[in-house]
Every structure is written in C-alpha cells, then in structure tokens.
Amino acid sequence: MQPSPLSRAILAAGILTVIGGGAMGSMPGVVAGSVILLFLFSRAIIFQKAENQVIGTFHLKRECDNHIVRQYGTITVTLSADLDLPDGYLISIRDMPGPGFEVPDNHPEFDFRDATDLTYRIQARARGSISFFGATVEMVNRFFSTAIIFTRPEDCMPEVQVQPRGSRVVLEGESLGYGESTSRRLISPSGTVVRSFREYMPGDDPRQIDWKITAKTKRLTIREVYAQAGEIPVVVLDIPPDSGLAEQLIGFAAGAAEDSLKTSHSVSLLAIAGGNVIRFLPDERQASRVLAAIRDLPPSARWNQFYHYLSENDARRVKLSLPAGSPLHRWYDAVIQNRGIPSFEAECIRAFARTKGTAVLLFTAADGDTSHLGMVARAAKRIGLSVHLRIPAHSAASIRPGAFPIDTIEVI
Template sequence: MRIKNPGLTVILSAVILAAAGVFFRDFNYTIAGFFISGILLLNYHYILLNLKRAALAAEINRSLDKKFVRRGEVVEISASVTVPGDYPFDITAEDVIPAGTEMFTGSNTCEIKGSGSVRYNVTCLAHGSISPAGIRLNLGGFFFSAGILIPEGGRDDITVFPSLKFSDAKSRLFGGKEVDRILPIKGSGIRDFREYTYTDDMRSIDWKVSAKQGKLFIREYTGIEGEGDMFIVDLPDVEEYGRDIEPLKGVVGSVISSGDYRDKVLVRISGCNLVGIRRIRSGAVPVKNILNDIGPSVRDVHMYRYRTGNIRGDLTDRYSEVKSAFSGYERAYSFEEEIFAIFEKNNPGGIKIMTGGTGDLSHIGVIAKAASKRGIKTHCCIPKDVGFEENLRNLRQFKFDILEAL
C-alpha cells in the first residue's frame, strides 16, 4: 500500500485549527478543526475501500513475445487490465518493471476506464528466471492518492541464457544473486565463456558452469598482452592492385620471421572478401611456403560506400545506385559478423594487420573496431613504399595500438 502523506495532512489540519481556537479563545475553531479532520479521514478510508475493491475485481492478462532469450536481448511485454464497476476516482495502472531488466522503449503505465493496456520493451540484464513483479493500481482523489500492488509471482517467467556474442560489458555470465552488480564470474586469466562446439578442445570445458546452465560451456583464455596471436593480411585486388603484392609480401615475411609463428592463425582477406583461414601448426614450416598463400585476390564490395556499375545488366542508373548501396551495406554487416566469429573462435591476445594501405580501407576500420570491443591489441603494418606517409595518415583514424611502415 502506498499513500501520499494522509496522516500528516489530517494531523496538521487538526493541530492548526486547534491552535487557532486556543489563540483566539474560540473553541468553534477547535470543533471545526476536528470536523475537517474527520471529513479528510473518511475520504482517506473511502479511497482505500474503493482501491481494495478494484484490486479484488481486477483481471490481468499478460503476454510476452519471447520466453526464452539470451542476455542482452530485448523482450516485448504487454499486459491488459480490466477493472469492472464504477468508481468515483481516477484509476491508473503501472506494470512494475521486472527485477533484472531495464526499460528499453514504450510505456508501462496507462489509465483504467473499465480497461487499459500497456506495451513496452525491456532489456534482460542477467541470466536466469525473470518473473513479472505485478501490476500496481493507483487511485487518486482530491486530497489523497493510494496504490496497491497485485503480485503475479510465478506467471509468465522469462528464461534468460548467457549471451554468446563477443565479449563486452553485457555479454558475460552472472550469478543468480548478482542482478545489480555487474561482475563476471571468471577465474584468473579467463576472458569469457561460450557454448562448446565439436571443434573445441574438451579440456577447456568448464564443468561447473556447464552443470549450472545445462549445456556445455568452454573457457576462453586471454592471450599474452601485445603478442601477435593472429595475422590478418589484406590482399590487393587481382585486377587493379596486383602490382602491389611484392611490397606486401615483404611486410608479411618481415613480420612472420621476426618472432615465433608456431600455432598462429593466418587470415587472408581482400576488402570485405574472406579469402581463407590457416593455422600454422608448426614453426618448421618455411616462411616462403607461407608467402605462397599471399597473392592477389578478387576484392569484394566496399563497405559503407557504394559505387554505380556494380550491377550487371541493363538497369537504370538510379536503380543501380540503390541496389549497389543496399548490397554494400548488407555485405558490410556480414563481414563484421565474420570477423567477430573469427575472434570468438580463435580468441587472439593480439592481432597484426598487414595491408598495402591503398584504396578503400573501411574494412580495416571494422576489424580495428571489433578488436577494440574485445580488448584485443592491434598492430598494423604497411609497406614503406612511395606515398606511405599519406597511407599512415589515413590509417591513424582507426586508432591502432601500433601503426608502422616496414
């Protein structure tokens, strides 16, 4: 039950008028004070009586668009409240936001004129079972207002599983009691947890977390800070920039031969096109054999920009422009997903990006941003060729930890 200072209003009215009666030596003021206080007290109890009557007669229907989600996802909650009968006061309903969620969009309040409904979206902040707290009916009169909560425990629960997205502040495992404290459950050196796949090492399975969640989860360990666990080579276009392959090979050979490249991952891209992924299993593999994989490739569409002429066939310029822009955006998004999937699968402690530094470099920015979100150190190298100073200036916008020309 929630009241806006009813007792204080009644007491102040009685005290003020009683004091006036004593001051003016006229007990009519005192009698008037008690009379007004009695009216206010009756009004207060009349509001409570109507509020309890409305709460007993209220019918609540609730629906959720999803009952099984992952942490960080949005759930749409809708509820309708029907209060039969006539009431001399205004009634409003407030759907209490469930614990472990936060309001995303919409409104959780409505006026009740026989019936009313609310519809809003919440973001699930902690995994586990989240239950609606209930509907609060608020009744407001001229002097007082009061509210009463109609609980709904155990109805329409939302089951929230841990998020499997890339590591950030909203995608880690949380304890059942840690709804308000944003603290991940991790051991020393563990970056995050994710679901087990058939290609993972069973020795990385965390059996305690797996037993709690009912699924197999593996531990993802942090890499050595600053160590280049992954090499990403941006290959030139086979048609336009094939002549730039030799300077790029020089950079790749210099980077690989400068350290221990055993058990490293070599990712070859050409613009937005993911050409191939190779794990260097042994340090006995000659560098020249690795360089044989470095060659011009078909460069995919540019990201965040469009160019006319990408669509084959006799189409109007406007249609070609719109279609090209849409295709570029669609491909850019899928390329970003591919990068996150590579990072999640291999979990590098650091990456070394090698590119010619020419042409559209939006895809390099996407890689740098994805690495920054996972806390991965980035090291970018370009050939020390003609015009490399301008290329360095263009690449500085992506805020690499290390940017150099070799």
C-alpha cells in the first residue's frame, strides 16, 4: 500500500499539529492533530478492506486464438476479468506474458471502469511450452494505491506450445551466405548438412545435441542443420465436410506439393474424407498432374465413421488401469488379442508402401471424430515414415499433444 501525495500532506499536517500543540501546551492543538491522524488511519483500514474484497472476488479468464504456433508466430490474446468494484476506486488490470512472449504494441492494460476485457497481440519468441506469469490489479483512490499480483495456476493459463521454425532446404550448389562456406564440410549422422552450433533451448530436439562440443563448453549445445535435399513427401489431404475449410486445405496442400517438387524428384498424394480413401497418386513427377488431382477433388461425404475408435495402445493403457482378473480386464485382454488392423489403416499402409516417400504431411481440419487421423499416423509409423500434422489455427485447441504418434504439429 502506497500513500498518495494527499495522504502524505495529511500525515505531515497531523504530525506537525500534534508536535506544535504539545510544544505550546495547547490541548486543542494536540486533539486536532490526533483527529487528523485517526482520519488517515481509518482511510487506510477502509482501503485494506477494499483490497481484500478485490482479492476475494477477482476472477481472470484468458483465451488465445492459437495454442500451437510456430516460433515467432503471432497470437491474439483476449483477457477478461470479473470482480466486485468498490465505490470510489480506480482499478486497472495488466496482463503479464511470460518471458517467451514479446508484446509488439503497448503494455496489455485496461481500465476496469470502461471495459471488462482486452484484446492484444503477442509474438512467441522462445520454443517449447510457454505460459503466462499472471496478472496485476492496480487499485487507486484519493489516499492510497496498491498493486496486487495474481499468480494462481488459473491466472497463468493457457499454455502455448511453440514449435521450432523449420530450416529451409539447401540445394546442391546453393550459397549458405557470407561466413558459412565451410559449414558444408560438417555432416551430421543423419546425413543432413550442419549449418552452425548454438546453446540448447527448451523445445529443441534432444537428438540434435552435439555431445563432443557439449563436453568442451560445459553447456548443452545442439547442431542447427539444413534438411537434406531430395526427400519425397506424401501429402495426405483430409477433406472436411465444410466447403470453405475444404478450399482452404486444398490450397495449402497444393502449395506444399508444388514446393516439394522444387526440391525432390516426386511427390505422392493421398486424398481422404474421414475413413474413406478418395484418390491416390503415387510418386508423381509432373506438377500439373498433382495440382490437377488436388484441385479436381469432388466434395465427399464421410461414409465411414469410427466413433472414437479405441486403438491398441489405448486398449492396453485401459487394461493396465483395471484390477487384474476383473471382467473388464479379461474383456480388454481378449480385444487386444483378437482384433486386427482396421481396414482403413490397412489401406493406408498399402498406399504408403507403394510410394518412395519418407515423410507424411497430413493436412486436416481436425473436426469431429479424429480417430481416422490416428489410423493414418499409425499406418505411416508402421513402415517408418515421419508424420507432420498441418491444421488451421482454429483447430489447434482440439488436438491434444501425444494423442497420436505425430512428430510435429504446425498451424497453417
């Protein structure tokens, strides 16, 4: 609690009146000074009660339009608050983004008398899981002011998953830029070209740690690499029922296929609608044919629904949580032993096996039942392909990290 200039003046007047009255032997002067000090003390008690009222009734809600973003991506944050506003007080609320965020505009703050919410934009600078610090409530009246910092778990939500930015593919003979001509001589065990070394940051792949340099510098150091040219992606396009979303995903898939053909010899296309295979084009080298196959995809209904299909890993996890020997435990054990690979997953395995692809780019709106996405990912993993999910911004909150065997998730 900080006194205002008015309170300091009243305090000084009260003290001087008491001292002056005592020095002159004037009892009325001492009484008058004491009344002034008691008045200021009573205002402090009233302010403290109002502060406790705000602390007890304050509720904060923070929403982000994206919960999974790429590094340096922009997030729109909506902050709303609810509290019992005491009479005669000015209250302002300031958001406190974490150290991994940067606010390009002014400080995110609003006056509670004029508005109950605030919308602002931040940029994700660090990688990994980033949360907010909380919020600060500033109370001011004519006599005192205070700043209350709320750092409860609910005041620091939500967490934002920031994916590292992908390194661009460097073609043979392409310049790396000034000062980097010798870095082509450094080859990582995976066959990619090492660009440089830097200190480890949260969110980096632990497999990129260079242990020799780490031992020399006494700090975790990772290799920054360029992706190896010539990789062949398999573009999987999950067509949603909504025509607007379908056009958006088709555009992104067409762009990814066209860009892939600039750096690889061919690209494969698998178009699905939920659990239905619509079109399959393996190892196509002509961009015109790939783009025509994507652009001419007809609107497709999802005839096969899996209704939250229970995968084998999910069944094993549920089985382990049940008492051994119980009827449900025996039932799950029988299901695991007798069930086979779903027909849609087997169809995806056959399609992936016919291609020369090394990675799956899965474009989907992730709406409704997403069991078929898990089948696509498991089919790719069965034959050794990496899986990279590409989803619109509004669908980021519907994907739980770790729900499917997916290597990366990127908002498009």
